[in-house]
Amino acid sequence: PGSVSYYSSEEGFVISGDALFQGGIGRTDLVGGSQEVLLQSIHDKLLSLPESTLVLSGHGGETTVLTEQEQNPFIHGFSL
Incomplete structure (x- = not known):
């Protein structure tokens, strides 16, 4: 809760902080964490950006919105 991204x-580009990573998502096992809430936020706020948007996260390499839509195993299996 309380995390921000800058677009x-x-x-x-978007600086996704600790929400969306190349091939992963942020931790939800900490106090107040919720995988459902995080995935909904990623879907509504980050994956709604243009597919070519460069994603710069708090950890790991850079990626794009399209790459994460197609290849991120956490997002690929998420349904609303």
């Missing part, structure tokens, strides 16, 4: 439409 620059002019530059075509």
